Each structure stands twice: as structure tokens, then as C-alpha cells.
Amino acid sequence: MKKLKTQVGIIGAGPAGLTLAHWLKSHGISSVILEHRSRAYVEARVRAGLLEQNTVDILKQLNLADRLEQEGHLHEGVYLSFDGERVRVPFGELTGGRNITIYGQQEVVKDLTDAWYASGQTLLFEAPAVKIENIDSESPQIHFTHQGEDGIIECDFVAACDGFHGIGRKTLPKESYNEFEVSYPFFWLGILANVAPSTDELIYAYHQNGFALHSLRSESVSRLYLQVPNDEDLNNWPDQRIWEELAIRLGTQGWKLQPGPIFEKSITPMRSYFIDNMQHGRLFLAGDAAHIVPPTGGKGLNLAIADIKHLVDGFVGFYRNNSIGQLEQYSINALKRIWRAQDFSNFMTTLFHKQDEHGSFQYQLQKAKFDYIKTSKAYATTIAENYVGLPFEAFEA
Template sequence: MRTQVGIIGGGPAGLLLSRMLAAQGVDSVVLENRSRSYVEARVRAGILEQHSVQTLTDLGLGERLHREGMEHHGIHLQFPGTKHHLDFPALCGRTVWIYGQTEVVKDLVAAQLDGGPPLLFEVTDVQPEDVDGDSPRIRFTDSDGVPHVLECDVIAGTDGFHGVSRPIVAQAGGRTWERTYPFSWLGILADVAPSTDDLVYAWHPDGFAMHSMRSPSVSRLYVQVDNDDSVDNWSDDRIWEALATRMAHPGWELRTGPISQKSITPMRSFVSAPMRRGRLFLAGDAAHIVPPTGAKGLNLAVADVTVLATALVRLLQEKETDLVDAYSDTALARVWRCTHFSWWMTSMLHRSGDDFDAELALSQLRRVCTSEAAARELAENYTGLPIG
């Protein structure tokens, strides 16, 4: 087998990169070790920055997003005695959209299988080789047990933190940075109409709570829990009671309904540099992870592959190496800005440490709610900074 770009990982980063390259005349093959049904069922992020929405729209993937997604014009910040709305268009002229990563992946898979570049599910034994030369290859076994060698000009590792690509880059040196937070999120999907117009981020002495949504009839909610907690400790009644307590505000009532899904998500930050080794380039979770508080994970992957696609087209069509040589530094500049924002939101909104830490968090929340400059800084970061 032969292609220009071998893409390891059929999540949003890999599929979007393939779509971007195809739009500019560059061939690719996407290899995914999971089944199509598994990939399309993974519940992940749900907030798209304006740039991400525009990117998907420009690639012909925005029809269902604009029909079924929900445009949001701000968020509510809440702490005892205060509920403050940040108006994003007024602060920075941008909005965000609620559209689950599962839906983005479904759209990307459908487009890929409808005449797009090859997308192979349930491959095994994936191994990049000769990434330091000009003719790398990927060995893999297809879903029928047949071994293959995919000859490439370039390999893109979009296979996440636990994939095969990141360790190969790390073997050549570089650095990693990691922060594990002393709390997790218990997240639920509930079959009930949202109780709010825009998302609510609530600080409470008992711990953080958040109200989001997936559709006009499905709510997505979170409560802060300990890292060693288990969903088995949280009955439906206990979850709703905790949410009602932590999000209580005069004149507002939390709607409850059947809970269809429960899961606990650890909170961590991780950055690996560089994001390249020879002809192997990392993008998305293969290179960095952020806590979900700032809604940056999926959007960072979109930003990575936007920069990477432009660089690869220049390399493969014009034989110029300037953009691929700059790729890691260019991408990491935005990664670190978003990592800082995610850390800042996480530190401000969660109950951790002693009462001194609590007063610092409340002081920062009051600052954002009373200073237009501070509110604008949050809005600009939340809705998405420029790419590149």
C-alpha cells in the first residue's frame, strides 16, 4: 500500500486532518484500532470554539452542526450569593457551539466513507518505522488478520495519549510536563431538558458543579468528586441532591430526570515536546491533555491539524520544509496558552486545599464578575484564540 500521509488514529484529529489534506489534493489513509461503533459512541467534549465551527463548515461538514447544534452566547459564573452572565459577543465578538464530539466524529466518518480517503477500522499491530528518514512506513494487520505495509511520505500520530506514536517521538528525547489535580468530575447524561440557557459553572464549598447540555432534551451535568471515588457510591438521588445544593440560586430550579450515563473523569494536564520526530508528527491528545474545565481538548486538536495540514501541503506539494520545521513550536505556543487557561479555570472553580485557597478562588471569581477587562480575557480564551 502507498499513500502520501499515513494517519494513525481515527478520532476527530485524524479524520479532520485527512479531510483537510484531501481538500488540497493530498492523499492519506486513516488507521483506527477500534470499531466504527466504538469510535462513534465515545462521549467526550461538547463545546466548539468559533474557529472549530468555521473549520468544519468550510470543509462541508457543518450542515448537521448548524441544524442540530446550539449556539451559545456566554456562560454563567456562580458562587454563593452571586450568579453572573458573561456575554461573549459583547466582550469579544465571538460565540461557541454545543455539539458533542461524538456527533463531530459521526459527521467525519460519514464523509470519509462517502468517497473520501481510505478509513480502516479494527486494525492491530500498528507500528511506524523509519520515521527519521524520508520514506517512513506503517506496518499493521487489518480486521481480517492480513498484514500490510503502508509506505508513506509522512506519518501523523493522532492516536491519543496511549497510542503508539507518542512513545516513538519521546524515544528521541524531549520533555514532558504533567499536573494531576486532586479531584475528578462525576459526569452524567440525563434525559431532561436543560435548566439553563447558557452553561453554568458553579463554585460551592462542597465542590464544583456544572450544568451543560447536549440537545434541547438532554442535559450534561458534572459534580466534583474525590479521585478515589466510584460511580457506585453515587445513586441518582444523591447526584441530583448534590447538583441542586451546589447550583442553588434564588429564582432558579434544577430540572431532574432519568440518568442514562454516569462516568468519572480524572483531571490532568499533560504536554509533550517536541510534537515531531523526523517524518512523524503528533497532534491532539497524543501530544497534550487538558482538564475539561476550559473546553479546550477537542478545539486544541482542531488547531493542531489546521497548522499541520498547511505545513504538510507545503512540504509535499512545494517541497518546502519551513512550515513543518516550525510546526512543533507553532502548535506548542497555542497549547501552552490553552493549558494555562484550563489550569486557571480549574483552579478558580474547584474546591481544593484549605480556606486560604478557597478565598483566593472567590477573589478571582469576583474579579471576573466585576471587571470588564478580566471578563474579556476569559471570553477571548474560552471562545478561541487565533490559530498559528
């Protein structure tokens, strides 16, 4: 049996687990990472692409942003459209210089994995965690398998950054948390296309046919989405129909959508989920293991990194100052931002998705909000502040 010993055992080699490992290392705290998928799978998995100001600042602080700074696309605003009328919310102008950067999650994972291996640290791919034991003691253990051999990580703490279906949340005592969940009555049909973006910044659009979003991944790859029924079949959407519908929903005077070869299609459920306690004993959850947000606000990856900030504060307090105080407050501190992110994600989702008949009471409420964005700097500032990510001090008591 393979036995490993470290201070923090980390389950999951996504952005949360990798950032935690690097951040702990910068404070002289050791960790070992387990990832149940292969390296090729994880690094090819296309997920989020929007990095908040906080996330970029953290990666720069950890000296992990070289390629991000070279290849990432700084966005200083966002376009919001309603019935073909488009306005721009200028982020930096309204937030004192805070913006977003477009850089794919899989690229973040590649950068952090390369740097972790380059520093001689331990990360085991295709090593599923099968059991977490003794979380109520000072010596928890993670049981795993790797290359056909059973293994154990002996550690002081366990950080489960292992996603919604991971073993982390399943190990928390059921009576230790409450669950909150909302499922929206529509899905996203998403595409990746080998075509230069038709916009310099993201476009969110309400249309009587439904919501559309023009995002981007690089100078040559575009990411776009359409609102579809939650029982939709991808076979109903050949490439030509997708491009025609995107052009209709995103359309505005003087602007044209450029189609191109689609190399990936997917259907994404729209839901909110989280638990109100992210820890028990020596086990701590972060990222999708504890919360899911609809992708409309671009909060998923960034919320995970925010969790890690609070977790690092707690571990540093423990190892440097022999204090458990910040670790005991981890859930309380993280949930302040989680609630804010859930509210903003819900706001953006309900504002731009068709929820009732065009012209209905619900529609008029959505239009009134959009009209207010056009006329109120305060309202636009609220959107900008939340979109780029509120600074950590905004949540300090």
C-alpha cells in the same frame, strides 16, 4: 500481506485524524486512516461537546458542517457562580462576535466519517497500528493488522492522532522531548441524563461542597458534573444523591434544577499532560497523543483541531512549494496555543474547584477573582477570549 501507498498515513479516526484527512484532501493531498477501534465504538463514544469558534469555522470551510449548523446550539455566553451568586460573561459582546457551539464529539466523528466514505476514501476500522518504521527516512511505514491480515502503509509522512495511549508518542525517541504533568487532587463524576437542560448556557459553580457544572448535549439531553475525591467509587452515588447534590451546588435564587433519568455515569481524572516536542523525522503527533488538558476549559478537541491547522500548513507548504520550513516549525507553532490552553484550563480549574477549607486563604483568593470578574470588563474579556478560542493570528510572531 496488504500494502497501501499514500502521501500521509494517519493513525486515529477521531476528530483530529478525520479533520486532517479532509483538509489534506481539499488540497489534493492523499491519505489513508487507520483506527484500532470499531466504527460503532468510536461513533458511540461520548466525549467533548464544546466547539470553539475556530473549530466551527474550519468545519464550515471544509463543507462538513451541514448537520452541525442544523443541530448545534450556539452559545453567546456562560454563567459563572460562586457561593450561589451568578454572573454571565457575554462572549460575542466581548470578543467581536466569537462564540461557542455545543455539538457532541461523537456527532462530529459521524459526520466526518460519513463524508470520508462518501468521497470514496480509505479508512480501516479495527485496524491497530502495531509499529511505525523508518521515520528518519523519506519513506516511513506503518505496520498494522486488519481482519486477521498484516498490512503496511507506505507514505511520505506519518500523522499520529491516536490518543494518549497510542503508538505515536511511544515511537518518538525518548530523548527528543520533555514531559510535563500535573494531577489534580479531585475527579469529576459525570452524568448524561434524558432531561431537558435547566439552563440556556453552561453554568460553572463553586460551592463549599465542591465544584459543579451544568452542560448540555441537546434539547433533551443534559450533561452535568460534580467534583468528587480522586478515590471516589461510583457506587456511592445513587441517582437521587447526584441530583440532590447538583441542586445544592448549582443553586441560586430564582433558579431550579430539573432532574431526570440518568443513562450514563462516569468518573474522569483531572490532569494536565503534554510534551514539548511533537515531531521527529517524518512522524508528527497531534491531539491527545501529545497533550491532555483538564476538561474545565473545554479545550481538548479544539486544541487537537488547532494542531491540525498547523500540520496542514506544513504539508501544503511541502507538497505545493517544496518547502519543509513550516513542518520543521510545527511543534513551535502548536505549542504556543498549547501553553495558553494549559494556562486557561488550569485557571478555570483552580477558580471553581474547592481546594481548601471554605473561608481559607485559598478560598479568599478564588472569591477575589470571581468578584473581579463582576466588576472588570477587561478581566471578563480575557475569560471570554480564551473560552471561545483565540484566533490563529493571535499566535503569529
